[in-house]
Amino acid sequence: MIKPVLFVLSAPSGSGKSTLINRVRSILPDLFYSVSCTTRTPRRGEVDSVDYCFLDPSGFEEMIRNGGFLEWKKVHGSMYGTPAQPILEALAKGRRCVMDIDVQGAADVFARIKESVGVFIMPPSLEVLEERLRRRGSDPEDSIKTRLKNAKEELKSAGLFSYKVVNDDLERATQELVSIILRESGNFREK
Numbered sequence: 001m002i003k004p005v006l007f008v009l010s011a012p013s014g015s016g017k018s019t020l021i022n023r024v025r026s027i028l029p030d031l032f033y034s035v036s037c038t039t040r041t042p043r044r045g046e047v048d049s050v051d052y053c054f055l056d057p058s059g060f061e062e063m064i065r066n067g068g069f070l071e072w073k074k075v076h077g078s079m080y081g082t083p084a085q086p087i088l089e090a091l092a093k094g095r096r097c098v099m100d101i102d103v104q105g106a107a108d109v110f111a112r113i114k115e116s117v118g119v120f121i122m123p124p125s126l127e128v129l130e131e132r133l134r135r136r137g138s139d140p141e142d143s144i145k146t147r148l149k150n151a152k153e154e155l156k157s158a159g160l161f162s163y164k165v166v167n168d169d170l171e172r173a174t175q176e177l178v179s180i181i182l183r184e185s186g187n188f189r190e191k
């Protein structure tokens with residue numbers, strides 16, 4: 001029997017957590033994925049309500065006023081938040097859930113949902129992280145510098161998380177993350 005668990009994944013920007021989550025979701029299709037809201041503009045290839053719910057600042061502020069977020073923060077000049085209702089409903093229905101949020105937001109979720117399981121995705125090195133951010137091609141130079149500075153601080157918070165997964169080999173990191181989810185949700189073997 002699967003135990004409903006909220007898995008909170010955090011990582012410095014460019015660590016590959018979105019890629020890992022997508023691979024894990026293809027292996028565990030019953031895993032509920034929390035789609036975050038943001039006021040930033042979509043990157044090339046991102047789809048509204050799939051990758052993020054893209055909101056204008058007034059819509060985001062309205063959700064804050066209505067208590068619609070499990071957590072929210074301003075990060076890299078844009079607002080990001082996790083809608084509470086979908087996650088709480090999925091957990092109440094006995095589903096395991098995964099969310100992708102920054103370190104500050106993760107701390108807020110840990111305070112609100114004590115049973116959540118934190119997984120910190122580590123880049124192999126800061127040099128590899130910088131290379132990934134530059135390869136992405138979506139951020140100006142000042143944004144890349146800010147993200148790298150923030151990454152150094154975020155790496156110091158890895159101790160808040162129950163697990164750390166180094167994303168140096170995508171296949172190995174995917175299998176490690178799947179194993180964590182199966183172990184923590186009481187489901188040691190998938191069909």
